[in-house]
Amino acid sequence: MRETDALANARREMEICNACRYCEGFCAVFPAMELRREFSAGDLSYLANLCHNCRGCYYACQYAPPHEWGINVPRTFQELRAETYAEYAWPRRFAQLFDRNGTIVSLVTALGIALVLMLAAGLVDPDALYRAHPVVPGSFYAVIPLWAMQATGILTFGFSLIALAMGARNFWRDAGPRERPGPVALGIALWDVLTLKNLGGGGHGCNDASERFSMRRRWLHHAMFYGFFLCFAATCTAFVYGTLFGWEAPYALTSVPVLLGTVGGLLLLVGTVGLFAMKLVDDPMPAARNLLGADVALLMLLALAALTGLVLLALRGTGAMGIALAVHLGVILSLFVALPYSKMVHGVYRTAALLRRATERNMKPLGGE
Numbered sequence: 001m002r003e004t005d006a007l008a009n010a011r012r013e014m015e016i017c018n019a020c021r022y023c024e025g026f027c028a029v030f031p032a033m034e035l036r037r038e039f040s041a042g043d044l045s046y047l048a049n050l051c052h053n054c055r056g057c058y059y060a061c062q063y064a065p066p067h068e069w070g071i072n073v074p075r076t077f078q079e080l081r082a083e084t085y086a087e088y089a090w091p092r093r094f095a096q097l098f099d100r101n102g103t104i105v106s107l108v109t110a111l112g113i114a115l116v117l118m119l120a121a122g123l124v125d126p127d128a129l130y131r132a133h134p135v136v137p138g139s140f141y142a143v144i145p146l147w148a149m150q151a152t153g154i155l156t157f158g159f160s161l162i163a164l165a166m167g168a169r170n171f172w173r174d175a176g177p178r179e180r181p182g183p184v185a186l187g188i189a190l191w192d193v194l195t196l197k198n199l200g201g202g203g204h205g206c207n208d209a210s211e212r213f214s215m216r217r218r219w220l221h222h223a224m225f226y227g228f229f230l231c232f233a234a235t236c237t238a239f240v241y242g243t244l245f246g247w248e249a250p251y252a253l254t255s256v257p258v259l260l261g262t263v264g265g266l267l268l269l270v271g272t273v274g275l276f277a278m279k280l281v282d283d284p285m286p287a288a289r290n291l292l293g294a295d296v297a298l299l300m301l302l303a304l305a306a307l308t309g310l311v312l313l314a315l316r317g318t319g320a321m322g323i324a325l326a327v328h329l330g331v332i333l334s335l336f337v338a339l340p341y342s343k344m345v346h347g348v349y350r351t352a353a354l355l356r357r358a359t360e361r362n363m364k365p366l367g368g369e
């Protein structure tokens with residue numbers, strides 16, 4: 001990790017916090033901070049990704065603005081996290097995509113939809129896009145051939161997986177634990193990820209919009225997180241059905257892919273729209289406003305993926321099915337392409353940071369100043 005202004009400011013704040021230690025029961029960051037007196041770039045990268053941005057320490061801090069020290073750990077770590085996303089990105093030349101993320105995501109989405117529409121028009125009868133199709137196995141492939149769906153899906157998602165894995169490796173080398181995590185550490189980290197424990201703040205939830213505690217952000221994040229994975233499970237199941245068993249989409253309303261996709265889509269929609277609404281009313285002081293565009297772009301893309309999937313389900317027996325299918329597939333392809341260069345990478349780095357915290361759980365804190 002390069003030395004930057006954000007890194008220097010994070011180091012200054014951690015040194016003050018390490019002397020103060022008032023917030024040590026708030027989250028995993030402060031106990032992790034107390035294990036060291038000096039903070040390397042890798043340590044700060046780790047601590048920034050361990051922070052879940054609950055904002056509790058900002059409202060508790062006697063040195064927060066307007067105090068001359070201006071301690072604002074949530075904002076400082078948010079800025080540093082954004083730098084780590086670009087720093088560890090793979091391939092490195094794509095790191096600048098993080099800078100203008102909102103614009104890039106919109107462009108990629110528009111291109112993704114246009115590509116699928118062109119595929120549909122070029123590979124089959126263009127009229128199939130506008131004709132009503134009966135809801136029978138194979139009717140989706142009358143609009144876009146199965147091989148085209150599979151090829152674009154495998155290429156884009158495969159690239160995303162490789163880019164995310166390389167990013168995780170870069171993070172791990174710089175900010176990962178010094179010793180190999182054992183099974184207990186893996187179990188603890190997995191539990192922390194699945195329960196989003198750190199979004200509980202000190203036990204009462206986050207300071208979403210103000211000094212008042214609330215569990216809203218944690219529940220909305222849960223809805224988004226599990227909604228995303230149910231949708232992903234629906235896509236994987238449909239892929240296995242089509243590839244291994246030759247069972248062609250669309251599937252019955254009571255089938256596993258449709259049930260997983262419907263519940264997942266609704267959860268994803270509730271989570272993303274709710275989190276977006278919270279951004280409209282939250283206190284701007286503990287937030288890095290220059291990163292708002294990237295946050296909103298990702299939320300909108302996820303919401304669009306859920307919404308277009310539900311619309312396709314509702315319209316699959318009508319003449320609008322062709323366009324609905326092309327738009328949905330275009331959004332999904334865009335999501336796959338944008339994944340490694342969006343805020344979505346925070347899931348990978350935060351998991352790695354929680355794993356490092358779990359490996360350090362038995363270390364004793366060093367004395368404060």
Ligand code: SF4
Nearest residue numbers: 017020021022023061
């Ligand atoms: S955020 Fe403020 S109150 Fe909390 S440990 Fe740091 S300096 Fe102390």
Ligand code: SF4
Nearest residue numbers: 027051052054055057
């Ligand atoms: S914002 Fe919340 S999670 Fe982040 S350091 Fe402060 S108390 Fe910890």
